[in-house]
Structure formats: structure tokens, C-alpha cells
Amino acid sequence: MRILHTMLRVGDLERSIAFYTNVLGMQLLRRKDYPAGEFTLAFIGYGDETDQTVLELTYNWGVDQYELGTAFGHIALEVPDVHAACEKMRAAGGKIIREAGPMNAGTTIIAFLEDPDGYQIELIGEKHQRT
CATH class of the missing domain: 3.10.180.10 (2,3-Dihydroxybiphenyl 1,2-Dioxygenase, domain 1)
Structure with a gap:
């Protein structure tokens, strides 16, 4: 077994992709819209998903912010x-x-x-x- 990805819900997918690629130097690995579910997934990371753990950015259409809560650290x-x-x-x-x-x-x-x-x-x- 291995960890595949960590998912983060984001309020503005373009802004988040720009941050993770331009500021942190990750690459956009793949992106797909799911019209029936009204969400878009973008996978970003430092290497191919076949051998690297990546981040999944989930944009739920029409949701522009989330409460982060106190359980997640960093x-x-x-x-x-x-x-x-x-x-x-x-x-x-x-x-x-x-x-x-x-x-x-x-x-x-x-x-x-x-x-x-x-x-x-x-x-x-x-x-x-x-x-």
C-alpha cells in the first residue's frame, strides 16, 4: 500500500492551481470536469502519480469558501x-x-x-x- 493523494476543497480552482504551480513549483498533472456531479478535480504534484503522492484539488461548482475546522494541520x-x-x-x-x-x-x-x-x-x- 501507499498514499496516493490528499484532497483539498478549494473555492477558486484557477487561483489554487496558480498558487501550487507558480509559488510551490508543482505541476498540473491532470484535470477533469464532472458536470453530473457539478465538480472539477485537478491533480498536482512534483512527479508522476505512478510513483509520487500528489494533491487533489476539488472545486465544487458554486462553492467559493470552506470552514477549515481545527482537525487538519498542514x-x-x-x-x-x-x-x-x-x-x-x-x-x-x-x-x-x-x-x-x-x-x-x-x-x-x-x-x-x-x-x-x-x-x-x-x-x-x-x-x-x-x-
């Missing part, structure tokens, strides 16, 4: 240099909500940014310790 991305990644993402229009620095009660360098729908994305330096 998506984590490994980057070579958290400071440099923050600057690059900020320059591309990304909203940094926690600047690069050591995590609370640890030494791993992390940062957080927020996607257009308010989902948090954690950036973690490549050489972090897995706990």
Missing part, C-alpha cells in the same frame, strides 16, 4: 534551504505566516506559508531529523 514540504525557499515563494506571491527559524522546542529549521484557501504548508529543511 502539508509538509522538504526544501534544500528554508530561508531561500521563503524568499522565492514570497517573491512569487506566497503568504509567509511564520518566518524561517528553529521549530518550537527543537533545532529543525521550518517556516509556514498559507495557500489561497487558508491551508497551511510547512517548509522543512532537507537535513531535518525524523522523529
Whole structure:
């Protein structure tokens, strides 16, 4: 078994695709409208779905926002240099909500940014310790 994808409901599919491709450097892998169900799915990621976990962006036609709730935490991305990644993402229009620095009660360098729908994305330096 393996994890195939994580699904996020988004209020504006074009805005979300632009964020994940332009700010985070992912690729739009596939997209399909489902008129009978009034929704569109877009799959994005850093590599082919056959061997990579990807994100599924679900746009329910006519729904422009969701309450995020308190259960979901964040998506984590490994980057070579958290400071440099923050600057690059900020320059591309990304909203940094926690600047690069050591995590609370640890030494791993992390940062957080927020996607257009308010989902948090954690950036973690490549050489972090897995706990």
C-alpha cells in the first residue's frame, strides 16, 4: 500500500492551481470536469502519480469558501534551504505566516506559508531529523 493523494476543497480552482504551480513549483498533472456531479478535480504534484503522492484539488461548482475546522494541520514540504525557499515563494506571491527559524522546542529549521484557501504548508529543511 501507499498514499496516493490528499484532497483539498478549494473555492477558486484557477487561483489554487496558480498558487501550487507558480509559488510551490508543482505541476498540473491532470484535470477533469464532472458536470453530473457539478465538480472539477485537478491533480498536482512534483512527479508522476505512478510513483509520487500528489494533491487533489476539488472545486465544487458554486462553492467559493470552506470552514477549515481545527482537525487538519498542514502539508509538509522538504526544501534544500528554508530561508531561500521563503524568499522565492514570497517573491512569487506566497503568504509567509511564520518566518524561517528553529521549530518550537527543537533545532529543525521550518517556516509556514498559507495557500489561497487558508491551508497551511510547512517548509522543512532537507537535513531535518525524523522523529
